[in-house]
Amino acid sequence: DIQMTQSPSALSAFVGDRVTVTCRASQSISNWLAWYQQKPGKAPRLLISKASSLESGVPPRFSGSGSGTEFTLTITSLQPDDFATYYCQHYESYFPTFGQGTKVEIK
Amino acid sequence: QVQLVESGGGVVQPGRSLRLSCAASGVTLSNYVIHWVRQAPGKGLEWVAAISGDGHSKYYADSVKGRLTLSWDTSKNTVSLQMDSLGLEDTAVYYCATEGGTSGKCGFFNYWGQGALVTVSS
Numbered sequence: 210d211i212q213m214t215q216s217p218s219a220l221s222a223f224v225g226d227r228v229t230v231t232c233r234a235s236q237s238i239s240n241w242l243a244w245y246q247q248k249p250g251k252a253p254r255l256l257i258s259k260a261s262s263l264e265s266g267v268p269p270r271f272s273g274s275g276s277g278t279e280f281t282l283t284i285t286s287l288q289p290d291d292f293a294t295y296y297c298q299h300y301e302s303y304f305p306t307f308g309q310g311t312k313v314e315i316k
Numbered sequence: 317q318v319q320l321v322e323s324g325g326g327v328v329q330p331g332r333s334l335r336l337s338c339a340a341s342g343v344t345l346s347n348y349v350i351h352w353v354r355q356a357p358g359k360g361l362e363w364v365a366a367i368s369g370d371g372h373s374k375y376y377a378d379s380v381k382g383r384l385t386l387s388w389d390t391s392k393n394t395v396s397l398q399m400d401s402l403g404l405e406d407t408a409v410y411y412c413a414t415e416g417g418t419s420g421k422c423g424f425f426n427y428w429g430q431g432a433l434v435t436v437s438s
Contacts, residue, residue, distance in 0.1 A: 243424035245425075252429065255424065255425060255426050258426075264426070296360065296361055298361075300418070300421075300422040301421065302421045305363045305423075307363070309360050310360045
């Protein structure tokens with residue numbers, strides 16, 4: 210199975226900061242990568258698919274990049290509503306796997 | 317607007333069974349591949365299983381293979397997840413989700429239910 214490793218596992222940032230989360234795959238997954246946002250007690254929300262394709266309704270301060278084994282999720286100008294846990298997920302093949310999550314907290 | 321609703325969660329003793337359902341409004345569920353993803357308390361997301369719209373293809377994570385079974389009830393526009401021989405490690409919130417796009421082999425998840433809590437406890 211393909212393993213997904215996110216870093217950092219948690220970070221603290223101010224409103225207005227630029228935040229970057231990294232996701233590494235144990236083997237090449239081309240650009241078959243999705244990013245999700247999850248808030249406590251809620252289901253995950255799809256933000257980005259195919260590594261960089263922003264879902265409808267997702268603010269443009271979110272962006273994704275990368276291919277192969279290394280990917281990033283960037284939030285420019287962090288907003289109060291962005292404090293949450295973020296997960297990457299590959300869908301290159303069965304079985305899809307998620308990164309362990311990155312918790313973004315208020316500094 | 318697509319809405320998914322899971323039902324059937326609850327408290328069950330180790331070794332017993334439970335059946336979860338995923339119902340949809342705003343969409344014909346059998347037009348999608350439906351996935352189940354679970355999240356143990358305080359932990360991350362774990363993909364569990366998937367079923368194709370025609371029911372011919374089913375996939376299960378190694379951790380649940382042989383104990384969990386997916387099926388369709390197209391007349392009710394629902395997917396069922398039969399969980400047998402439950403263990404403490406199966407305690408989690410179980411989400412159903414629609415596959416929004418695919419690599420040709422697997423997909424990402426665009427619509428999610430609110431989740432059903434399954435607690436395995438003696």
